Amino acid sequence: MSSGTNTPQKPGSATPSTGADASANSLGARVIAITSGKGGVGKTFVSANLAAALARRGHRVLVLDADLGLANLDVVLNLHPKVTLHDVFTGKATLEQAIVKAPGGFSVLLAGSGMVEYSRLTPEVREEFLGVVRRIMPLYDVVLLDTGAGISDVVLFSVSLASEVLLVATPEPTSLTDAYAAIKVLATQQQRGHVRVVVNQTARAGDGRAIVGQLQQVVDRFVTGATGRSVRLLHLGDIPADPSVREAVMRRQLMVLQTPGCPASLAIAQLAGKVDEAIIAPPR
Numbered sequence: 001m002s003s004g005t006n007t008p009q010k011p012g013s014a015t016p017s018t019g020a021d022a023s024a025n026s027l028g029a030r031v032i033a034i035t036s037g038k039g040g041v042g043k044t045f046v047s048a049n050l051a052a053a054l055a056r057r058g059h060r061v062l063v064l065d066a067d068l069g070l071a072n073l074d075v076v077l078n079l080h081p082k083v084t085l086h087d088v089f090t091g092k093a094t095l096e097q098a099i100v101k102a103p104g105g106f107s108v109l110l111a112g113s114g115m116v117e118y119s120r121l122t123p124e125v126r127e128e129f130l131g132v133v134r135r136i137m138p139l140y141d142v143v144l145l146d147t148g149a150g151i152s153d154v155v156l157f158s159v160s161l162a163s164e165v166l167l168v169a170t171p172e173p174t175s176l177t178d179a180y181a182a183i184k185v186l187a188t189q190q191q192r193g194h195v196r197v198v199v200n201q202t203a204r205a206g207d208g209r210a211i212v213g214q215l216q217q218v219v220d221r222f223v224t225g226a227t228g229r230s231v232r233l234l235h236l237g238d239i240p241a242d243p244s245v246r247e248a249v250m251r252r253q254l255m256v257l258q259t260p261g262c263p264a265s266l267a268i269a270q271l272a273g274k275v276d277e278a279i280i281a282p283p284r
């Protein structure tokens, strides 16, 4: 469910923001959407590496490539799937056939390229998407949705399937403006009580904290959610700008496996600890 309050809702209830999470309240994965206002800020990088770090902590993790139109999780992980989400959507393959093991000890459901037809939110796309998330939930502890950027209806729909939103932003002013726009929509359309923020590509320690503080001030002034209260931004952590990130992408290897001691890998490990503590461990 999308609200900060954990009101259980019946599976199949009409509003999309009830999501899939509600349906498996006690028997399934925590569904976490990794999203952003602006593109290219590091969602796929965070999704893949956080998944590996959470798997290392003993969780059963699946990453769903939910950036349907611009999917590239397969590229980052150097996987060449024969069966993709597209085949599941069209009934050509079963869900089990489309789930692939990634290096790093987690599973992935890849969209592959050529899913452009899904960049529009039709009732079919909605139904297929929701069905897939519901079916994978009982099989994992954590499902990460590597969503697209921005506030298009497809992106917002995929985010609505998650109980927790992890918004990735960089310190760039353009990223922050777009992050603000995304937070505003999440607060007003999805009645999110809180949004967790990861500041990626920071230059100095403490940058992220200051940035989230500034964003919160703007949000407090201009955004009031459906509950009449402002949405709370919870700073989950920072990841420093680190050349190892690009090097890993160029080699098509997972950074946390290739350079586990680099600053960005250490930050990812810390982030996984926070996700565990704040999202996975608390009883629901």
Ligand SMILES: Nc1ncnc2c1ncn2[C@@H]1O[C@H](COP(=O)(O)OP(=O)(O)O)[C@@H](O)[C@H]1O
Pocket: 036, 038, 039, 040, 041, 042, 043, 044, 045, 046, 200, 201, 202, 239, 240, 241, 242, 243, 245, 246, 249, 264
């Ligand atoms: N912490 C970081 N330090 C250095 N470069 C980064 C960092 N995070 C992301 N990048 C660069 O940004 C690129 C885009 O990241 P990606 O995860 O594909 O973004 P998104 O999924 O949000 O579009 C990466 O390929 C990498 O080169």
Ligand SMILES: [Mg+2]
Pocket: 043, 044, 045, 067, 072, 146
């Ligand atoms: Mg991406």
